[in-house]
Amino acid sequence: MKNENESLETFYKEKLGILPSEIFKKTGHFNVFTMQDYTGPAPAFPMPYSRKDYYKIALIRGPHIVEYADHTYHVKHNMLMFANPQIPYNWTPENIQPTGAFCVFTEDFMKGYGNIKDYPLYQPGGTPILDLTDQEMDKIMQLFNKMFTEIESEYIYKYDLLRNQLFELIHNGLRLLPALTIDDQSKSNAVSRISSLFHELLERQFPIESTMQQVKLKNPKEFADQLFIHTNHLNRVLKEATGKTTSQLIGERLSTEARALLKHTNWNISEIGWCLGFEDTSNFVKFFKKYSTTTPHQYRM
Secondary structure, three states, X not given: OOOEEEOHHHHHHHHHOOOHHXXXXXXXXXXXXXHHHOOOOOOOOOOOOEEEOOEEEEEEOXXXXXEEOOEEEEEOOEEEEEEOOOOOEEEEEOOOOOOEEEEEEOHHHHOOOOOHHHOHHHOOOOOOEEEEXXXXXXXXXXXXXXXXXXXXXXXXXXXXXXXXXXXXXXXXXXXXXXXXXXXXXXXXXXXXXXXXXXXXXXXXXXXXOOOOOOOOOOOHHHHHHHHOOOHHHHHHHHHHHHOOOHHHHHHHHHHHHHHHHHHHOOOOHHHHHHHXXXXXXXXXXXXXXXHHOOOHHHHHO
């Protein structure tokens, strides 16, 4: 299944028919919509399995099937979804014309008001998809209606109120946990998805094109944190999918890049080591020898 990234600019321009500058001048990094606010053609289902660069909270009436990270969720009644920009997902509604509301925002919108990643809905092992009764759906819809009213107001501090309403929405979701069971039959697909996401994160760091560029993800824990899963779970998934551990896959890719840099640049050994995440040159030399059976200097000769 194709995995794509979607930016806020793409979301506004292609899906809502509005230029980003027009929206951002008014709302910054927060906005709220009804499902009927889509002005283009009716969206195709299932929705593309993609990662966004923004957070999204969606309240949509009717049953759904949602693929989120390494799980498949079955919503029987109405869906409240807390989408994380790090995790790709797709959703398929039973209703061809779903109704409801959603808001989009970035982490910057919450800066200084708490860390959104501290909440269980956004932590590894959390349940970001909730199944709501019609009564619960109506209650949450009231919060969205408050947001609609506030964002249209001329009150100078309205975004402070909208931030508070956003927190209220998150806390209402927390009160409803737990809400769904995971489909065990999705495990084989989950292995493929998590493996694909890992390799995407790994490859996104390359090629190294400047001595000012340094890889950000260097060890299994850093990759697992980005994928919002436990390190041991990531290792089991990759072992099943590739026959290799997380550390082996990272090491092999770093060593491949190291050989390319040694061969095609005139950077010194310490510069190449630093770019690949080794602050100490001696550690880089030991690493390179482990994967190439020779030292960086000997390889370059």
